[in-house]
Amino acid sequence: MDSLSINSLLEDLKNPDVAIREQATKKLWRIWFQQKGIYGLERIDQSQKLLDAGEMNEAETMLTELIKDQPDFAEAWNRRAFLYYSMGNYQKSLADCQMVIQINPVHFGALHGMGLCYAALGRYGNAIKAFKRALDIQPYSLVNQKLILECTLRLS
Known part of the structure; x- marks a missing residue:
């Protein structure tokens, strides 16, 4: 998919229409998962099955091998x-989220993940910055708004 289509989805x-936002979110995730075609999608799917099985x-x-094989995925x-x-x-987790953002600066999922990591590490100022960056991309994200408030309370 070309960058014009991705910019339109962003x-x-x-x-303000929730249906439009949800549709765009689903399409962006699909683009990201399918970036490397069937091979990459199948490997991610297999890794998820292993994760679900507790393995x-x-x-x-499996993911490390995929990253070595496709470092820009x-x-x-x-x-x-x-x-x-x-x-x-x-x-x-934080280091991998930072790699995602280097490759795909608008990956709101990785920005959210960075915020969660920083919060778990007690680095609430950094967490707020990451959640705000995610909100710049997805301004209606209630979960990121809530997490900013929670982190702000922990700072005070």
């Missing part, structure tokens, strides 16, 4: 960041 995330090490190995980094977050390894 604009739709700012639309964390196997899922990590932002969603592979993002899925591994989610895995690390699920394991409570916030530093590793």
